Amino acid sequence: MTEPQLPSLPALIRQPQGLAALSLRQWDLLLRRLRASNLLGRMAVQADAEAPVPAPVRPHWLAAQRLALHQRQAIRWECTHLAEALAPLGIPLVLLKGAGYALADQPAARGRLFGDVDLLVPRQALTQVEAALMLHGWSSRGTEAYDQRYYREWMHELPPMVNHKRATVVDVHHNILPLSARCVPDAELLLADSLPIPGTPFRRLGPCDQVIHSATHLFHEGELRNGLRDLLDLHALLTEHSAAQADFWRALLARAERLGLVWPVLLALRYTQTLLGTPVPPEALVEARRRAGWGSLRLAWMDALYLRGLRAPLPTELTLRDHLAAAALYLRAHTLRMPLHLLVAHLGRKALLRLVKHSSRST
């Protein structure tokens, strides 16, 4: 029996009224796809009011809603704890991505699954921040010695800090890309344009920077496991900010050029519009292409890498072509982050570790 035909995830997200027409068999497949791409919570929270779901689906919808609610609360709780540790330092504390959206109550946070808290601070404050965190029960103790060096010396970052009581993780950054990457933006500009989150000691990136950061992150990622989720973040951010600000699109592209990160924004505009129907003005798309200086061939290559993967097929649905695209994406992402000689050493070491780990398990 072949799998039932199902509208793609992006299509269903664009038009959730399509859910009402699904058969039980299609629901079975849909739930699996949503789970695999970490979008079940989002769908369950956003679509619930619009379409009642069949009885066998309801427990899964409810479970996903509860998980999403918990995640939302957990990020607030974690930020409250972080505030206690870091607010006394008197430095800007900029929450990036999910944590930022959640605390600022932005639409992008609805039904979202959150992971670590990502925090941006001035580079010269890193040591202070690490000390304050350690005083309040966070440490990078769990990270292997090799990985510590990777973070501190090669990437000039703090390793992830784990709180020993709650097992939660905070990633402290001083830039949105590693220093070894090809196009590192000026962090001072990001901090300067950040906005306070009312009722908290935290800040978030300015509207354009939120989009640029999200796009930069997505298109530097080595795999598309959360690709559609990240694209949905972008859709929510673009929709929110373009409605609030009259000249948003112009400002976005000008800012992207200022930060040296036009091509991720180009791809973001292109794919949100194609897959999710984000109302990107045609002029903005044209302008983005012009500023990025990318020709049709380059764009076609990007489409080959991204378009299918962003539709979030199940692991069991992947074809050879998908695997090849995924491999190319993986390599591309790494070369974007690291010069080649560092990359070879790093990947070699990682591969060796995996081999050793799996062969040493006793039988």
Place this chain on the structure above:
Amino acid sequence: MRPALAPERFLIQRWPDGIVVFDRLLGDTHTMNTATAALFERLLAQPQQLPDVAVAQLAAEQGSSPALWADSLAQLGNSGLLPRH
């Protein structure tokens, strides 16, 4: 930065040998013996009161020494449940 001690912040379940408390602001769960529970609930009822004063009052009511409440004070302190003054 410590959040205020307000009744709506907590869910409480009471049993003969103590209470369990859910802190809705921080997501923490606490268990307290009867002594600590008495102190905690007194502080919740009168959030402006200093902890030492609350202890003195309770001690007087129960005819016990304030020193016996040291552990309870310590537990509430460690759990971040003492009001900030």
Place this chain on the structure above:
Amino acid sequence: MQRVGDLSLAALKDGLRAGRLGIQTGPIWWQVQSKLPDVARSLHALYAAHPCQFDPEFADYHVELRTPWNLRRWLRPQVQFYIDGEAPFEPLPRDQAPAMLEWGLNWSLAASAHQWLNIHAASLERNGQVVVLPAPPGSGKSTLCAALALRNWRLLSDELTLIDPDSMQAHALARPINLKNASIDVIRAFEPSAAWAPEVYDTTKGRVTHLRPPAQAVQRMQESGTPRWIVFPRYVAGAEPLLTPRSKVQTFTHFAENAFNYSILGELGFATVARLVEQCDCYDFSYSRLDDALEVFDWLLNPDD
């Protein structure tokens, strides 16, 4: 309604190989895929009474057991559990495939079934009332659970107790009971007619196998029950049976720390555990002989006798 035992082993194997077989445990339908013959034999034996269906329209979870693609494939073969194509655990030695399926099913529910409060405990029903047996490993909980299930208590679950936060009912899975080491011998002697999966040996756990759930438990698996007692068992060699009331505060603390999704349910988790502990009589129970234990549990039902 078709049951697994109605199928020939050959038909079952075909269905499993094609990934077209659905098996029901309580409220959950599993679509199971595996080419491994021992998995088929184990399902045929242990799940004989469970309802099954070819190509179910809807399955709550799609699971698979297969040998993973790695270098060890020929040297020391392994088996891996997949749910929707993802592997949540490290692979295990190949001969542990049937056991791995059981652990995988437990994990799947514990990790995602937040429509319920999921507690690491055994649960059994009698007269509509349910006894919950939480216990850390080594406490003899599984042995006790098996003995009760083989006598006059209806097995709901041996590892994963499911509590509905709205109705406060405990739901049944009626799945095979996991037993290890000496427990296996004790229960074999206790009930010689019981049906078992083949034993395997694991370096960390020791001897491991699963016991087929009593047919009556499976037939009545859609019936829930009302939790009435929480009993923390502890096997103490040579001990006389001793049932003592247990602090509700301490019982609450145990569940808060040992329920799989207590944190995830947040306020609802707190409220559900509080209600559960409030509505149940809580005990500690130490014993050495199973017959003593059965008597004490009978007494629970009729304390005025």
